[in-house]
Amino acid sequence: MTMIDLLRERLDSAGYTVDAVLERITDAGQEGLLRNSTTPALVALGDDRDPLATLIRLFPLHRGVPMADVRAALPVDESVALGLLAVEGDGRAHATVDIRPYGFETSGGPVSRWLVSDHTPGLDHDRTPMRPDYVLGASPASTTLAQLSIPDEVASALDLGTGCGVQSVHLATHASRVTATDVNQRALDLARLTTGLNGLDVDLRKGSLYEPVAADRFDLIVTNPPYVVSPPSTDAGRLMYREGGFRGDDLVRAVVEGAPARLNPGGTLQVLANWIVTDEPWEERLAGWAPPGCDLWVIERERLDPFAYIEMWLADAGLAGHPSWDDRYREWLDYFGELGVRGIGMGWITVVNAERTDPRVVIESWPHEVAQPVGPALSAHRRATGQAAAPDRDLLAARWVLRDDVVQETFGRPGAADPEYVILRQGAGLKRAMRVDTAFGGVMGACDGTLPLGAIIGAVAQLLDEDAASLTGRVLPRIRVAIEEGYLDRS
Template sequence: MIDALRDALMSADYTVDTVLARIGEAGQAGLDRNCTVPAREALGDDQTPLATLIKLFPLNLPVSSSAAEAALPLEALMDEGLLEVGPDGRIQAPVDVRPYGFETSEGQWDGWVVSDPTPGLDYRTQPIKPDYVLGVSSASTTLAQLTIDSQVGSALDLGTGCGVQSLHLSAHADRITATDVNPRVLKLAKITAELNEVDVDLRDGSLYDPVADDRFDLIVTNPPYVMSPPSGERLAYRETDFSADGLIRKVVTGSIDHLNEGGICQVLANWAITGDQPWEDRLSGWAPAGADMWVIERERLDPYAYIELWLTDAGLAGDPSWSARYREWLDYFTELGIRAIGMGWITITNAGRQTPDITIESWPHAVHQPLGPAIAARQRDITAARASDEQLLASSLKLREDIVQETLGTPGAEDPQYVVLRQHTGLKRALRVDTALGGVLGACDGSLPLGVIIDAVAGLLDADPHAQRTILLPTIRQALAEGYFESPVIAW
C-alpha cells in the first residue's frame, strides 16, 4: 500500500511547489486563514490526479469514486482506513496526506506528512477528538528551524506526533528513534516515515521510558506543554496529566541521562510564572547537574489570553461549554498561583563543565531563522568566553561578516548619541560600543592578537593600555558568548 501510494503521489507530481502553483496565491492565503473557497475556485471541475489529491487532502473535500480511483490505489487505501465512503457515496479522506519540503545542506528535500485533517476548515467549529494527530504547525516548523543541523550519530524525536521532526533529522542523523504514547500517532508517524523511505525506530511509551537505557547526540521535542486543568477531555497532542509545567520540567531534568557527552536536547516549551519567586530562579532549578542550560523566553501571556488561545484551539469557540471551561482554567491557575505563562525555547547541553553555564533571558525581538547554526555554535562561544585574560589577549579574533555598525542620535548633531554593532543573523543581538571598544572590535579581522589591537587603540586614544585591557575584556567576553565572532580560535 505504501509503495503504491508513493508511486501515485509522485506520478501526480504532488509536491509543495506544484500544489501552490495550482491553487495560486489566493488559494494559499485562503488556506492560511483556514478557508478553502479560493482554492476550490482555482480548481473548479478539474478531475486530474493532482486536483483530486488537493481536494481530498488539504481541502478535505469528497470526490467521486472514479476520480479517486484515477489518482490513487483506492481499494488498498480504503482497506487501511486512509480513505472511506462518505454519507453521499463519494470518497472522503479521514486523514491528511500533505506535501512537505525543506532546505538541507544537500539541497531541497521533498516528501509528505500524514496526519489528521486540519480542524476548523471554512470556520466549522467542532471539538477536537482526544487522540487527534496534529499536522505540520507553526510550532513544529519553529522547532525544525531551531534544531542544530550538525551531522550526528543518533537522534531522539521525543513525542513525535505526525513525525515531521524525524523527517528533518533524517537529513543529518545516522539513526533516529521516535516515541509517543498516542497509538494513532504511532500509526500515522509510521506511514509518514515509510512513505518517505526514512528509517525510524518508533517506540510506544511516555517521555524517556521507551529509551531508558539509550543515549543520544541530539534530542528534539515539541511536547504536549499546554497547562490545562485536570477536568474535561484532554487532547493528547497538547496536554497531559502533569500539573502545570511538570511535564516540561521532567523533560528537561531527565535529558542529561540520555545525552552522550556533548549531546544537546532542544525543547519547545511553556512554563508557569508564579508570584513566589522570580521566573529565572525557578527555571534555574530545572538545570540538570553538570549540564549547560539556555532558556529564551520569546513571549509571555496573561492567564486570560492563554486560556482563550487554547480553548479556541480545541474547537470550543461558540460551544456551550466555553464559559464553564474558561472558569475551570481560571480556578486552576489561581489555585497554582500562576500569574502568567512564558513561552519559548530551552536548550540543554551535556557540556561536561566543572561550572556549567546557566543563561536565562527574555528575547521577544526578531530573530533570523534558521537559528540552528547559532545554537550549535553556543558551546564553542561560551568556552571561548571563559578563557583566561592571557589566553584571550594572545588570540586572534575575527568579527562575523554579518555584523554592521549603526549610529543613532539627534539629526544635525556633530556626534552620534550612541553606536551599536548589530548581528544580522542568529538572534540579531545589538552591542553598544564606545570609541575604544568599537575601534578594537572593528580591527578584529583575525590577523592580529587581541592584546596587540587593544594596545594600538589605546595609543591612538592616548590612554593607558593596561587600564584599557581591564575595561574592555569583560565586554569582549560578552561579545564572545553572544556569538559576535567567527569560530574564535583561542590561544589555549
C-alpha cells in the same frame, strides 16, 4: 512493491508537491486555508479532475471525490487497507487522514516530503470536537522547533513526542540514526506512515517521556512536548497532542531535568515550551531546573496573561461558541488561581551536557525579531559558550573575526560632529545589538583574524594614549560577552 511504495509512486507521478499545490490553488486559495476556508481553493480548481486536483480535494480540502477520479490518482485498495481512504455508499471516497506535501530548506538544498496527520480542525467552520488522540500536522509550533533545531551532522537523534513525525523528517537529513517516541498510539501509527511514505528508517517506540529510550543516549534531542498548562482532566477529555496530564509545567521540567541521562557528552536537548510565571522571579525559578553539569539557556519569546492564554487554547480546541466555553474558562481560571499563575512564558529551552563544574546558566527574555532559521546560531552559541569561558591568556592569544553580518549603526543629532552613541547590530541569528564606546568599538572593528586579541588591545591603547593593562581589564569581560552572543568567531 509494498503498499506504501505504490502510494509513494502515485503521489510522485501526480506531482503532489508544495509548489505544485500552491500553484493550483493560487494565493487566494492558500490564504483561504489559513482562515480554514476551502472555498477559494475549490474555485481555483474549477472543474479540473486530473490526479493532482483530486489529491488536493481529497486531502487538504477534505472533500468527497468520485471513485473514478480517485482510481486515476491513487491505488484505492491499498489506500483503504492502509486506513487512508473510506469508500462511501454514494460511490465517493473520503480521506480519513490528511496527506500533505511538506517542503523545507537544508544546507544541501530544498527537500520535498509528505506528512500524514489528522485533518485540520474547524475546516469550513466544522464544530466537530477533536478526538482525544488527535494527531496534529505541520503547525507554527512544529515549524518553529524545526527552525531552531541545530542542523549539525550527528550520529544519533531523538524526536521526543513525535506526533505525525515532522521533526523526524527534519532530523533524518542530518542524523545517521533517528529514534521517535510518543505516548499516543495513533500518533505512532501516522508517524509510521509519514516515515514510510518518505522512505525513512526511523525507530518508532511507544511510551512517556524518556521511558522508551531508558537504555539509549543521543547527540541531539528535540521536542515540542504537550506543554499546555491546563486543568487536570481524564484521559477521555484530554487532547494528547497538547496536554500531558502533569501539574502546571512539571512536564517541561521533567523533560529538562531528565535530559543528562539520555544525552551523550556534549549532546544537546532543545525544547519548545511553556512555563508558568508566579510571584517568584521567573528567572530564578527556571534556573533551578538546570541539571548538574549542564549548560542551560532559556529564551522567553512571548508572555501571555492568563486570560489571553486560556482563550487561545479553548479556541484551539474548537470550543469557540460551544456551550461549554464559560464552564471550561472558569475551570481554567480556578486552576491558575490554585497554582498562583500570573502569566505564561513561551519560548525555547536548550540544555547541553557540558560535563563542566561551572556550567553556564542563562535565562533571558528576547521578544524581538530573529532571523530564521535560528538553529545555526544556537549551534554556534553552544561552541561559543566554552570559548568565552577560556582563561584570559587564551583569549588574548587567539585571533578573532568580527562576523560578516555585524554592522555598525551610529545615532546622534543631525549635523553633530560626533555620534551620541554607536551600536553593533547582528543581521543573522538572534539579531542582537550591543552599544560600544570608542575603545571597545575599536577593538571589535580590528578583529579580522590577522592579529591576536592582545596585540589589538595594545594597539588601541596606544592610539587612545591609555594603559594597555587597564584597557585589557575593561575590555576583556565585554569580549567574553561578544564571543558568547555570536559577534566574534575564532579565526
